[in-house]
Each structure stands twice: as structure tokens, then as C-alpha cells.
Amino acid sequence: MKNQKELVFAILAVIFVLLIINGERIDRTKVDMVKITGFVENNIGDTVLFRASDSTYITTLDTVTGIFSIEFEWDSAAYVSFVQGMESTKMYIKPNDEIQLTINTERFDETIKYTGSDECNYLAWQFLYNEKMEWPNFIDLPLEEVDSTFRSTIEPFVMRAERFQDSNPDFYASILSDYDASIEYIKNRIEALAALPQHGEDAIDFTYPDMDGNEISLSDYVGSFVYVDVWATWCGPCILEIPHLTELEEDYHGKNITFIGISVDRDSVAWKSFVDENAMQGIHLNTGGWQSQLMDDYSINGIPRFMLFDDYSKVVDLDAPRPSSDEIRPLLDSLLRKE
Incomplete structure (x- = not known):
């Protein structure tokens, strides 16, 4: 076999x-x-x-x-x-x-x-x-052996690196420009995160089609707490959260919490089939792909991302605890007690 x-x-x-x-x-x-x-x-x-x-x-x-x-x-x-x-x-x-x-x-x-x-x-x-690489424990070596041990350890790496540099000079030169680009990205990322609405501030509204093609907005649910799951059918960690999310929805059924799943799948047919086949509860929307206003507005660069909004459509947490966490139920309970 x-x-x-x-x-x-x-x-x-x-x-x-x-x-x-x-x-x-x-x-x-x-x-x-x-x-x-x-x-x-x-x-x-x-x-x-x-x-x-x-x-x-x-x-x-x-x-x-x-x-x-x-x-x-x-x-x-x-x-x-x-x-x-x-x-x-x-x-x-x-x-x-x-x-x-x-x-x-x-x-x-x-x-x-x-x-x-x-x-x-x-x-x-x-x-x-x-x-x-199994690096020697240099701290335990006699002082006179440190230099020779280090040289013999690093020599294969240095020799290959030098050969590669000789035949690919542009690669190492590009590292500096890539470093500059990384610095610029980090700077822009920090600025984007700083510009996000903070706890207690108004949420940035979004509108996307549901499974039946109806346009649904976050603002439609003023008066209810809203727990948002940004996910995709191709995302392994997202899929692992689904059973926990289903259990969470069942535990809070009939309470003043609306669960909205927002898929970033490009393939709407695959998205709808996945939701149906897995009997996923709650409201389900689709952005039509990763590049979307939602991802830009909330500076999302990784999924799953869970977000929590209060009954006035204000931010509670833009990086809320996952359904599988120990923190999510106490957080939801505390919000419901304040109604």
C-alpha cells in the first residue's frame, strides 16, 4: 500500500x-x-x-x-x-x-x-x-574553546552564504530596501491602529449581503449587543472556532446578543454551501473577498477576528475573546447585566 x-x-x-x-x-x-x-x-x-x-x-x-x-x-x-x-x-x-x-x-x-x-x-x-542546528552551549565551554567552536559551528553557513552572495549580489542589496519597506509598513500599521475607534466610541458601520442577497448593516442592530466573527471557509483556525461559536450561540439564545458571521470568501457559492452544510447559526454576510472596506476600516490583517459592539453600536472590543476562550462568557454576561 x-x-x-x-x-x-x-x-x-x-x-x-x-x-x-x-x-x-x-x-x-x-x-x-x-x-x-x-x-x-x-x-x-x-x-x-x-x-x-x-x-x-x-x-x-x-x-x-x-x-x-x-x-x-x-x-x-x-x-x-x-x-x-x-x-x-x-x-x-x-x-x-x-x-x-x-x-x-x-x-x-x-x-x-x-x-x-x-x-x-x-x-x-x-x-x-x-x-x-544544535548550537553548543558556549557558556559552559572553556574560554579557550569558544572561538574555535563558534568558527567550526558557523563555517558551513558562512561559506554557503558567501557563495550565494557572489552569484546573487542583488539579493543582499534588496534586503536594505525591504527593511525600509518594512519600517514604512510598521509605521502605517501603527497609525492605522491608532485611528481605530476606541472602547466606547462609535463603530464604523458596514453593509454586506446576507445569504439571500439582502443588504445588512451593523447599524440595523442598534438595541442589541453584536458579536462579529470575521472568517473564511479556507481558514483553518476559523473552522476550529465554529463548534465553540455554535455552542456560544446556543447558550445565549433568546438573550439580547446578535451573532454576525462575515466571510471574506471570494467564492460566494462555496461560502453558502459551507454555512448550510455545517448548519451555522446567526446572521451570515459576505464581503466578496479579502480586499474590502471592512478589512480596511478595522485594519484587519489576520483572521479569525472577533469584534464586540454594544447596544448603541459603540465599540466594546475590536479584538474580542474567541468563542473557545474562557473570557468570552464573563464578558458577555457583564454586558447583559448592565442593560
């Missing part, structure tokens, strides 16, 4: 390579594009994410073949995180890159390999080297 499984995956890997060789290449008349194709063995779910500092690119993975493909605009060399299931790793991509990756999620860091990007392969090696 094991040999048959390995044979199947070997065949799929060959098919993947042939698809790459015979596949459509990026039109070089289009500027600032990146194409990434991949083969994921033992894939976890049907979604692959590439998360940059200020945006997220999402594509669907064929769970049978393990193959995915994505193309998106990319105007400068920078880092992104490749995310599959609960695992992630760093990549370094440049405009007009065409990168193929293969990975076995059961040995994520050990098996990831790239074609078309020396930088990505170097980062993968560097990460694995640091992860596997």
Missing part, C-alpha cells in the same frame, strides 16, 4: 513537471507579474495563500492532484509567506518570476524545493539550517 501511494505521488509529480514545461508562460509584454505553480503532497484543504506585508493572494488547490497555479501583479522584489494549512514558509519573489515549488506538508521545511528561484531555495536551506 505504501509503495502504491508513493508511485501515485511520483506519477503526479511527473505530470506536474510536464504541465510546467508545456504550460503557458507569462506574457513578457505584461509588466510586473509573478506566476507560481506548485505540487503539494498530503495537502491540507483546498486553499493556498501567499501573504505579503500589505496584501494576500489566494488560489484553490486541486485536492486530488495536489496541483495549484496562481498569477498576480508584483512590482518589486520582496518577501512573501507561502501558507498551506497551518504551515508557512518565507519566499522571496521578483517581478516576472516564474516559480515552481514542490512540498510534502508532513515534512514541510525538509521537503520544500523551488525551480526558477535561487533566492527561495537559499531561504529554505537557511531556515532548515537554523532549525536543525
